[in-house]
Amino acid sequence: MPPPSIPQMLDGTAATGALREPRLTPQETVNQFLEFVGAARTPEDTAALDLNRVAAAIWARTVPTSLSVSHANGRVSIYTRKPSVLKPDVGESQRNKRLAVAGRYIPSAAGSGGPRLPPRPTVTEQVGLLASVGISYAKFNRIRVFFGGALSPMASPQALRQARFALLKVPANDVPLFDTGAHLSHLCRAVEGRLSHLWSAGLFVERPSFDSEGVAIPQTRDYEVPSTGRPLYSDYCPPADMRDIHISVGLDRGGDPSSVKVVMGFMNQEHLNRLGNTLLMGVCPESKDKYPEVAAILAPHVAQFHQLSLTGDVVGPQRRAVRVFVNSDYPSVCNTAGHKGHSASLPCPMCLGTKSPSDAQWLLDALFGTMQDLSRTYPPRTVSHLREMRAAYESGEPPDGLRHATHLSIERPPVIIVPPTHIVPLPLPLLIGHTLRMLRIAIEAVKRGCGPSTGRQFAHSLAATLSVEFGVEPVPHHGGNFIGRHCHTIGARSHAIVRILQPLVPAHWATAYERGWALLRGVLETLNRAAVIPPAEQHRFKAEARAFASLIQESFPLVSISPKLHVLFSHSWEFMGRWGSTGLHGEQAIESWHG
Secondary structure (H helix, E strand, O other), X not given: OOOOOHXXXXXXXXXXXXXXXXXXXXXXXXXXXXXXXXXXXXXXXXXXXXXXHHHHHHHHHHOOOEEEEEOOOOOEEEEEOOXXXXXXXXXXXXXXXXXXXXXXXXXXXXXXXXXXXXXXXXXXXXXXXXXXXXXXXXXXXXXXXXXXHHHOOOOOHHHHHHHHHHHHOOHHHXXXXXXXXXXXXXXXXXXXXXXHHHHHOOOOOOOOOEOOOOOEOOOOEOOXXXXXXXXXXXXXXXXXXXXXXXXXXEEEEEOOOOEXXXXXXXXXXXXXXXXXXXXXXXXXXXXXXXXXXXXXXXXXXXXXXXHHHHHOEXXXXXXXXXXXXXXXXXXXXXXXXXXXXXXXXXXXXXXXXXOOOOHHHHHHHHHHOEOOOOOOOOOEOOHHHHHHHHHHHHOOXXXXXXXXXXXXXXXXXXXXXXXXXXXXXXXXXXXXXXXXXXXXXXXXXXXXXXXXHHHHHXXXXXXXXXXXXXXXXXXHHHOOOOOHHHHHHHHHOHHHHHHHHHHHOOHHHHHHHHHHHHHHXXXXXXXXXXXXXXXXXXXXXXXXXXXXXXXXXXXXXXXXXXXXXXXHHHHHHHHHHHHOOOHHHOOHHHHHHHO
């Protein structure tokens, strides 16, 4: 005789309909019901089990038919239960929830063609998530306990610590200690792991270069490792139509306690300026921002940068060339390139323009032009010259033994050789530097027009306006400067600065100053945006950057064209036109390591 059906078991007719069959015990009934459930293979089979009646039968034995509530006034209210069957036709959201519950308790039903829950994240993935968002294991465990503890898909603190310890033993994460600090020993493996994760997760973003019309150049060629062991391209710059990877390296100084951090950025992803999307290559004690210290900090990584540039990296099905960009503040960029710095006769690490006209260097002024002449086009520096200077200094040639026309202000061996087109034109330092410059121009204008005493009073009034009305103040971990968002706030509310300046200076100075803030606001907004800039906006950026430099030079003769203003005027729009953006390659993510 076949076993009774589920409705018969629920209604009790299995025992009364046939006297020859003994009545099943509760445990036998449960076991028989589980056999029927285990036989379900599809959503149709699951629906045929009539789970609504099963649930109703269970609740009927555990929930009373009525509830009585006694009130304070002696009145008794009786609530009678009226069971109802859930409607069979429900919306997609509720249907997915029912299928999820059925799949959780009926494993065979989860293999149907319906929607499936995403897989539970592994313990290693949870370790990475907590590290990226900055949540401690103790706080995470409190969330885990709230959601059911061991019954939740969240890993326990012990499992998290074991997974983290296992990750630390991976060769790519080996961090030995040197005299200069702690450095990542297998940089190539770490870069390969990051890029492989981006590709497998579908987060890899192509970063092509652009032609003079602002059109992206298609990348159709794979990179080939040179058999000679030397770079195929003398300028260290692969062709524009070759598939590539963009990485950056920069130094961050500051934090509490103060330290120097070597940080790598990956441009082939969205949200590349987030702290968790960067790679910390090394942490060193605070040191002077001088060439010997910078060279010693970067020395453990130079060979691996060369290896990356030489062999490229396999991402997905293709081998790609690796482009290394240098970004940081102005002194760090100059020290990385072996450049003397902003005080040199040729102060720009990207071109050969002289700082100002001089009789001692009239030949260089005639050959290359001076930065104070805004109508000149300055010849770029070359990789071949950097390699020549490195070879000369490594052979023991002192800088004093070379003529100025020979070393061209490259007075130390370059630590990392990159083409000038791969030096990021300092988006964040330009933002901070030009904001401070505009504030100084206002103070100097008052001192020149009304005297030093009035100038000091205006400086105090300006500081009070910035603090009380703007809500911004210099911060210690930025060297006493304003941070980036404070500079944007100052630019957006510059009309208040113009208001307190107007009574103290001639009208044409106040008008020029107000016009300067208007131009600078538009320029800095485009300069720091981490997105590909449309060609029309790039043309507007170039025009406004040139107009700002010309306005400063013509309206305030005592203000010279500084190296940072020269970078904004001459190189920022060139870099933006070639790579689509300066903010995408900027150092905002590096600055986030101040904490």
